[in-house]
Amino acid sequence: MLYASPQGLESIKSLGHYFNPSSTLEDKLGLAGSNYELTAAIPSVVSYLSNSWSAIEKHEGELQSYLLSYLNGRSDITIFGEKEGDTKKRVSTISFVVKGRNSQDFVEEIDEVSGGDMGIRWGGFYSVRLIGEVLGLDKKDGVVRVSMVHYNTCKFTFHMWGFKR
Numbered sequence: 643m644l645y646a647s648p649q650g651l652e653s654i655k656s657l658g659h660y661f662n663p664s665s666t667l668e669d670k671l672g673l674a675g676s677n678y679e680l681t682a683a684i685p686s687v688v689s690y691l692s693n694s695w696s697a698i699e700k701h702e703g704e705l706q707s708y709l710l711s712y713l714n715g716r717s718d719i720t721i722f723g724e725k726e727g728d729t730k731k732r733v734s735t736i737s738f739v740v741k742g743r744n745s746q747d748f749v750e751e752i753d754e755v756s757g758g759d760m761g762i763r764w765g766g767f768y769s770v771r772l773i774g775e776v777l778g779l780d781k782k783d784g785v786v787r788v789s790m791v792h793y794n795t796c797k798f799t800f801h802m803w804g805f806k807r
Contacts, residue, residue, distance in 0.1 A: 644671075698792040699729050705790040706734040713738060722777065722785060734790040745783045761789035 646654065646667045654671075656664040663669045691698075707727030713719045718741040724732040740748050745764035752762050766773040766784040774781040 694792075701792050702734040702790060703727050703729040705794060705796060706732070706736060708796065709736060709788065709790070718742065735787060736790075737785040737787045739779065739785055745786045748786055761791075761794075763787050763789075 644667060651667055651670070654667070656662065656670045658664070658669070658672060704727075706729075710721065710725060710727050713721055713736070714725055720739050720741070722737045722739075726732075727734075739745060749762050749764040756762075764784060764786050766781055767787060770781050773779050773784045777785075779785065
């Protein structure tokens with residue numbers, strides 16, 4: 643939330659074109675127009691998602707099922723959330739910790755191997771109370787979070803974790 647006093651609002655110049663409305667803070671700080679390329683792409687994106695949703699869900703289910711199978715097979719890993727890859731119960735974002743390992747160090751090792759191409763991060767992800775009070779983890783180090791989506795490949799995912807399909 644952003645607030646501007648009436649005096650502050652008067653002193654702010656609009657970021658948009660001079661002919662656009664500028665009576666509110668939103669008007670003054672809003673951009674003049676949308677990105678034309680992205681706006682033009684909206685119908686194609688909607689069509690792609692509309693015609694591909696079941697295939698996307700199936701593919702993401704396969705990705706998460708294989709990774710969860712691998713993680714579930716390791717006694718040094720604790721997964722948070724659903725342990726199975728059922729797309730009706732979870733999305734393909736998986737949070738876990740590795741016993742005896744710092745989440746940040748673990749992620750940095752994976753990033754080094756992948757060149758930063760995999761959606762793997764560490765931390766609390768704006769859930770400080772969940773991390774510290776509910777899960778009892780270090781609030782700064784948090785969890786390892788892997789995010790896989792429809793443009794990831796099984797081959798890449800398996801390569802990242804060092805196991806064969």
